Amino acid sequence: MIRRKLIAGNWKMNKTAADGVALTKDIVAEIGRIGSVDVVLCPPFTALESVAKALEGQSIKLGAQNMNPEKGGAFTGEVSAEMLRGLFVSHVILGHSERRTFFGDTDAFVNKKVIAALANQLKPILCVGETLAEREAGSTLAVVQRHVEQGLAGVTAEQMAAVIIAYEPVWAIGTGKVATTAQAQEVHAFIRDLLTKLYGAPVAQKVRILYGGSMKPSNAPELLAEKDIDGGLIGGAALEARSFIDLVKAAEAAH
Ligand SMILES: O=C[C@H](O)COP(=O)(O)O
DSSP: OOOOOOOEOOOOOOOHHHHHHHHHHHHHHHHHOOOSSSSEEOOHHHHHHHHHTTTTTOOOOOSSSOOHHHHSSSSSSSOOOHHTTTTTEEEEEEOHHHHHHHHHHHHHHHHHHHHHHTTOOEEEOOOOOHHHHHHHTHHHHHHHHHHHHHHHOOOOTTTTOEEEEEEOOOOTTSSOOOOOOHHHHHHHHHHHHHHHHHHHHHHHHHOEEOOOOOOOOOTHHHHTTTTTTOOEEEEESSHHHHHHHHHHHHHHOOO
């Protein structure tokens, strides 16, 4: 099964709207209409509208980094799926480890967000992954299994066509410590097996599983050559046009 590679840039809490537009223009100039790889830019909420304008007419898609599952109401500081749709957002990162660690996102809350995103035609990028302590305790696969099963509770086989999973070992995020290709592939294969058990092989074979954690142009070709690694969720290397473009090109070469 040939899955289209996907490279998503998670800008985290970086870039003003103006900085985001400048970065987007540089990216668009080189890979705006790239055909063989899916590319998603995920700026902070405050830059979504400006970046959406800079992406007009291009094949690059726009993603948000979080959302609230409620329709609307008294939830100060939160943003709904409908609000994101209104800004031409097509993807949303959910359950990122930084949200789980710093903002208390639980599996149950992440699940509500996944369900709400799908109900609003947003494609969730569900993040899963173990901390260093969990890896050292030998519970990597159990943690990943819990994140996947609980994050996807109630999601139907049909809806899985819109779901993307990102495996991000927490110890590799922003640390420069990349998982070895064998470590990453082992978990990716485990996730695909789990999806096969949950939804059957035809569905599981189509789901893109991205790797995230210090992915750079230098280590991307090796990671992207692995059978179950279908792209990357990029943090640091997505903040600069050259490295992000080179990552997209690495995915194109691995296609
Ligand atoms: O969402 C992106 C990941 O957290 C990876 O971040 P990083 O590439 O800076 O390690």
